[in-house]
Amino acid sequence: MRLVRHAGTGVLVLLLLAGGVHAAAEKKEFVAKVDPDGVQRVEVLGGSYFFTPDRVVVKVNVPVEMKVTMESGVIPHNIILKAPEAGIDVTAELGRDPQVMRFTPTKTGEFPFYCDKKLLFFESHREKGMRGTLEVRE
Numbered sequence: 001m002r003l004v005r006h007a008g009t010g011v012l013v014l015l016l017l018a019g020g021v022h023a024a025a026e027k028k029e030f031v032a033k034v035d036p037d038g039v040q041r042v043e044v045l046g047g048s049y050f051f052t053p054d055r056v057v058v059k060v061n062v063p064v065e066m067k068v069t070m071e072s073g074v075i076p077h078n079i080i081l082k083a084p085e086a087g088i089d090v091t092a093e094l095g096r097d098p099q100v101m102r103f104t105p106t107k108t109g110e111f112p113f114y115c116d117k118k119l120l121f122f123e124s125h126r127e128k129g130m131r132g133t134l135e136v137r138e
């Protein structure tokens, strides 16, 4: 009886571990709220090779403060969000200190952000998954 019970616990632990790994690979969305001072604050973590959340939803014509922190590591990363048609053109080199990017989206739509670092002939970080989408809503 005892052995059977232990075997059952082992299976449960394995299932939980599998579930955790799966959750980490899922796409994450963050919908910004407008703070009392009228700013939408967003925090993004970047690393090799991801941004999380990788889908950020903000309101049009409301200032955004996007704080980008980098996971510790030796590989250099940046974040680029260029959508001049929506009044957005920000770039930051990611380092030990978090970078704060400020912009006010003036147009609704979906705009990509990504890291454009690339080593020699290898795939760019963007191609490896270091990218996300800013969705600007009404």
Ligand SMILES: [Cu+2]
Binding pocket: 076, 077, 078, 115, 116, 117, 125, 130
């Ligand atoms: Cu990168």
